Amino acid sequence: MFDTNIVNDPETVHSEINNSSQIVIKDLWKVFGRDSKRVLGRKYKVLSKDEIQEKTGCVIGLREINLEIKKGEFYILMGLSGSGKSTLIRNLIRLVKPTSGSIKINGKNLTKMNHEKLLKFRRQTFGMVFQHYGLFPHLTVLDNAAYGLKVRGISKEDRYTKAREVLETVGLKGWEDYHPGSLSGGMQQRVGLARALANDPEILLMDEPFSGLDPLIKRQMQDELIELQDKMQKTIIFVTHDLHEALKLGDRIAILRNGETVQVGTPEEIVTQPADDYVQDFVRDASPAKVITAGTIMEPAKIILYAWEGPKTALTLLRNNKRRAAFIVDKSHKLLGVAREDKLEELVNKPEKVGKIPASALRRVPSVGPDTILEDMFSIVTKNQYPVPVVDKNNRFLGVVTTDQIFESITPTEGEGNV
Ligand SMILES: Nc1ncnc2c1ncn2[C@@H]1O[C@H](COP(=O)(O)OP(=O)(O)OP(=O)(O)O)[C@@H](O)[C@H]1O
Ligand SMILES: [Mg+2]
Secondary structure (H helix, E strand, C coil): CCCCCCCCCCCCCCCCCCEEEEEEEEEEEEEEEECCHHCCCCHCCCCCCHHHHHHHEEEEEEEEECCCCCCCCEEEEECCCCCCCCHHHHHHHCCCCCEEEEEEEEEEEEHHCHHHHHHHHHHHEEEEEEECCCCCCCCHHHHHCCHHHHHHCHHHHHHHHHHHHHHHCCCCCCCCCCCCCCCCCHHHHHHHHHHHHHCCEEEEEEEEEEEEEHHHHHHHHHHHHHHHHHHHHCEEEECCCHHHEEEEEEEEEEECCEEEEEECHHHHHHHHHCCCCCHHHHHCCCHHHHHEHHHHHHHHCEEEHHHHHHHHHHHHHHHCCCCCCEEEEECCCCEEEEEEEEHHHHHCCCCCCCCCCCCCCCEEECCCCCCCCCHHHHHHHHHHHHCEECCCCCCCCCCCCCCHHHHHHHCCCCCCCCC
């Protein structure tokens, strides 16, 4: 199953480490069939996948793939059956040998490693979760989870300790002595995940891991993976056919067709700016409200006032701008609340002079973060008479989103290819 060819130069390359990208794939081609390299010659290279197959008998698995994946990124591969998703994963882990091009991981060139180095590198770096779990039916859950560690020569005691730990992480404490056959599909996939995690891999490769599960279990597994990833911060490359899964899990999505990347983008970019009809077909059912974020559509607030500017200045500004309320911030731009015209009037008309606008005169309003999706804002905008303030983690004021903006951004725009 493994590619055992020793490739020319066993040295790994450290010189081109790109700090932000953990995986750098350049001009990667994988052609299946006899004498596959000839397909890369000028005569065939320009032809379509079907034409190449017809003329040479060779099948294009991947064609000129260029991708960069960041450390800690949740990266999705999508595309129709046969588009090359599994082939890309297999090339990454070098279960198949690229026909040409390079794959660098942490600056190390996988395409130039000899077999021995490759085996070691693969075991240290990758964890793999398959669609059909790939568990050994005759081994217990514990032994399945510990399998990768056994292959690495870890002592029984140490590997069992680690395997128990990861089984607990995936919610299977108490199931250690059972055999996979007595577990449900979802539980078996947890064992698969535990086995991949036991090695503490930097990169987790998941090829349609949840596609065999019932919808409810699938959703639950997705939620758990999100939670786990929050803690683990691994680089995950995840293959799926399911757009909703891709949008829910992915930081970025690459869409493949006939072995080529058609589009790479955030879920929001893919849904709102599909590169062509093929991508458009994928995202047709996607709801923009699930991917567009407050940060993308927010606008600067019309009036922002500092608390120390005082009620009189505030009132003048409001009237000059024909507004009834303004957002008030402190000196580090943290949002304090909304000051309404009538409250400011009250303060101005008080016999004693009021310097700063007091907190008691401010109305607290619900705010959202820049990553909040529109769907999660509906209930706020419908109840709220003010634009919704967008604030960062430190409550610093970034901008506002109005009801109009929300509905505008989820309404199809004719002729622009937007949804
Ligand atoms: N070992 C192989 N020998 C010949 N052709 C292959 C081999 N593996 C894959 N291919 C071809 O490469 C192309 C990409 O296949 P791949 O399995 O990567 O697709 P996929 O996107 O994973 O599809 P699916 O969604 O069905 O899993 C297909 O045309 C396939 O026929
Ligand atoms: Mg596949």
